[in-house]
Amino acid sequence: MSESENEDTGLPADDPSSADGTPPAEHSPAGDAGAAPDAGRRRHFVDLTPLRVSPAFARLWIGAAVSGIGAQLTTVAVGIQIYDITSSTFAVSLVGGIALAPMVVAGLWGGMLADAFDRRRVLIVSSLLGWLSTLSIVALSAVHSHLGTTGGLREVWPFYVATTVNAVAATISGATRTAVFPRILPAQYVPAASALGGISMGIQLTVGPALAGVLAAAIGLPLTFAVDAVLFTAGFLGILGLPALPPLTEVARPGLAALRDGFAFLRTATNIRAGFLVDIIAMSFGRTYVLFPAVGAAVIGGGPTTVGILTASAAIGTFLTGLLSGRVGSVRRYGVAIGGAVIVYGACIGVFGLVLLLAAVGLFGPTGPSWDAVGWPALVLACLALAGTGASDEVSAIFRSSMLLTAAPDEMRGRLQGVFMVVVTGGPRIGDLYAGILATLVAAWFPPLLGGIVIIALVAVILRVLPSFRAYDALHPHP
Known part of the structure; x- marks a missing residue:
């Protein structure tokens, strides 16, 4: 990466690892490759180079x-x-x-x-x-x-x-x-x-x-x-x-002046702002955790044990995606990757809602709050859907974080990370409220089924109306 490009992205022109006494890392010029030097290999497992x-x-x-x-x-x-x-x-x-x-x-x-x-x-x-x-x-x-x-x-x-x-x-x-x-x-x-x-x-x-x-x-x-x-x-x-x-x-x-400067920059940072927006959409309409106690008690059955299994499923999806993330360094179209991942997330949330609907109408047999009365087919399908949400959310998170860290200038990174923390904190709370209200008014299956459809539709619209986000190229990062 040339010095001028470093200045544009806010990255220090010198090797950042030198301050730690680390030997200079092998940089690949931005004009030649946007990934690590070994990104061309057919790597599948996580890249431990960092x-x-x-x-x-x-x-x-x-x-x-x-x-x-x-x-x-x-x-x-x-x-x-x-x-x-x-x-x-x-x-x-x-x-x-x-x-x-x-x-x-x-x-x-x-x-x-x-x-x-x-x-x-x-x-x-x-x-x-x-x-x-x-x-x-x-x-x-x-x-x-x-x-x-x-x-x-x-x-x-x-x-x-x-x-x-x-x-x-x-x-x-x-x-x-x-x-x-x-x-x-x-x-x-x-x-x-x-x-x-x-x-x-x-x-x-x-x-x-x-x-x-x-x-x-x-x-x-x-x-x-x-x-x-x-x-x-x-x-x-x-x-x-x-x-x-x-x-x-x-x-x-x-102070207020620094905060205003941060939001003023964010208003001009279309791509970073779009990344925040798709995450808010996913978390607001795709949160399921508040539903798990009811699911374990009356829909799939199994009680608290089912709640624990469902909770772990998404975390396992996140972990496995990180483990198999070796190819991320070769991806250049971050906007497409983020949008596609969140659409998959919405599809998995919708599948989870569909499984709950089928369980609620008795397709998988009678269920109850004890572990002996769990609906096994429904539990397995629900776990797979939730593992998919963890996996797709992790893909989105990798590229949203990478976009934020490489496209924003260094003097803005802290404030943008602060906004990011607000997004990841507030979105799930809104999602819990959305799921809780609709589950109370209709049934536990309704918020994830509807939410999955809404996520897919809204993210497709964002990709359509924001060509700069869709065309984002990691070789030429632009906020």
Whole structure:
């Protein structure tokens, strides 16, 4: 990539890995190839080159994967803890509801911090804040465990406060961590790094919740939360291993002016904005998790075990897609890849709704809330459909993230990552509301069946009316 092209995309003209003391990576000129040097091989499994060419990225990735398992562990264990105190599902649901608005603010504010200050320092401070909030959850759980039998801590508001602070810290860290990638990796390896992120997330979403259930039963909730505090160390060490990452240009300090600049840039960034839009569409009309308890109780049957299996299916799809992502570096038409992946996502959501409809009319036989009364054909088909949603969503995520990181200038990456965090936080909440309302008014099968059709139609329209998004070329990235 020539210096002029580096300036256009906001990437440093020098080798970004040199700040870490890493030997210069093999860059492929943008005019010759838009992928890694070995992208021409018929690679199928995940490209591990980013882990080899950048020790800083390797440490950050490993640390995020390990500490992320702990974060998912705490997410599940907090729900168990609050239900243990209140015996109320509504009280459990408030964990996410209370944290939503602070997370939106944190995403925008954290993005500005990532643009204005050394990103390594922002990561250190936000991670320490998250660690302290986890330690406070450990203490609260220990107090409840010790005093619960004699009245003890019956109020749950301290847990809401601690989990909200934890969510805010995680949002800031997430926006900043991803914005770091183009500074420690050559640009041609960013898609592979995004795919590795999908593997990491799949591991977190599969291992974390399962580990929470096992540990909560085996050693109790206080020690379960303490495991998260210990696993956090791996993520923190990965952050400490980063080089200094100060702003490359003069940027506005955090405030309304910086936020206005970010949104002004986004108004001109048609392709990035289209990526955000298709993700909002997918999450708003294609969320299914809120339906799982009803599905396990009355539609497919099997009770809580079915809920766990359905939840894991999408995570497995995400993990397998990351594992088989070796060809992503050779893809140039990001807009087509994103649009196609989300259309497949919509189709899988529609299939899931169709399976629920067929189960509801008795095609797969009688079902009930016990595991002995599960409708096996329906469960298998539903799991396959959900695995498809995880796989297609991961393909979309790889190319949306790569577009955002390579087409946006460095001084805007933090703020755009902040907006991205708002999108990925707010979209699912809207989706939960959409699915919950329609399932209550009609039936559990209706929101995914209708949502799948809506997703396919709206994304097809976007691809039609936005030719620049459809024609996006990774060799010539343009926001």
